[in-house]
Amino acid sequence: MLIAIEVGLLILVPCVAFVALWLRDLMSAVIVLGAYSFLMCLVWTGMGAVDVAFTEAAVGAGVSTVFFIAVLFNTTRNITFNPLDVSSKLVALVACLGFGYVLLQGVSDLPDWGDPYSPVNAGVSTYYIENAYADTHVPNLVTTVLADYRSVDTMLETTVVLIALLGIFMILKKDRPAQSDSSDTQAHDSLIIRLSARFIAPFIQLFGLYVVAHGHHSPGGGFQGGVILGTGLILMAMSMGMASAKRLLSIPRMIILAAVGVLIYAGWGAVPLVYNGYFLDYSVWESVFGSMARSHSMLIVEIGVALTVMCGMYGIYMSLVSDGGMQEGL
């Protein structure tokens, strides 16, 4: 029964992806892409990857849809289609079919799906599963590998988010922001949206904090929690106007907080160097936290990740929706 659902989902996913690419209206295509992300979450949950599915639900279906809409809202949703232009499409089609054919030939050589003794599932991942709890006292193995064993990797991924945020600022930056002293009230202001957003936002923030703090024991962690905290801010910016969101978290303060997140991560990892340890080797902290040192250190670096990701998502949305001017949004 469960297998049948999985097979159905796996067949449905490429169909939805095709619809998303085929639709001529960009806004509908973006919404279908969000539905595609949700279906993908279900597929991954069925394969036991709950953390990945959680991230995709928050990022793929949530925030990236919002980013697309933020861009389309102020530009255009129409596609100019030229049916006479066949030659370039034909070349692309042949190239892609060749690419797909070569890869499909290789599928028969891959290990069977779900084989616990395949090369991917042997080796270091076995060590992680069997020793992670004894080493760190954290039951969520994904968090352990993310924030402890492969911590350098995660630190640099966080830095990539910061760099992308700065890159977007530099691309869209206006030399002199357009002079506008218009007040908060927008033309299409709605009482229902404002009140319900004000009601929902604290719960979103609370849930985000829970996801960050409880990532040791349940799916979640800095990335997912950070994205949820960011969506709380985006909701405020959408419903109450950008000025009120900027009162919550101003743009300069947001950039500083994003950098502080990376600094918390790197700084916490750099302290062991002073005590003759390796970079990001938290066992040095045992003099402070006892045997829970690595567990608590993971929480601290996750907070750093959450800060950077929250500010990253918020900053990217604010830049995209206002075309860099940070004055008025949706």
Next chain:
Amino acid sequence: MTTLSYSVAIILMTMGLWAMLSKKNLIKKLMGLAIFQTGIILFFISMGAKEGATIPILDHHGYGGIYSDDYANPLTQILMLTAIVVGVATLGLGLALARKIYAHYGSFNEDDILANLREPNE
């Protein structure tokens, strides 16, 4: 089931590549990029899946022994988890570039942009 998930991953990657090569609209190209990325993630996740295994969170704090066959592979999962977040950051960067191009040329369409590039005084 044995090869279906790999095949679907490859189909998605082919579809994403086709969108990036043949679509003229910049937003559609970015959507192709997103689909290509999810194809790769699906491939990694199906590699790390184990038949009859549960999610990689230890039951009862590992009481009663921990056997690696009982838990899905956490390593492939964290690689993909960070890839998703970096993916959305790069998607934002791509959207910012598209937005800037639209501000200059007034279109997301590649042909219009090229035509404008050739005759800037139009």
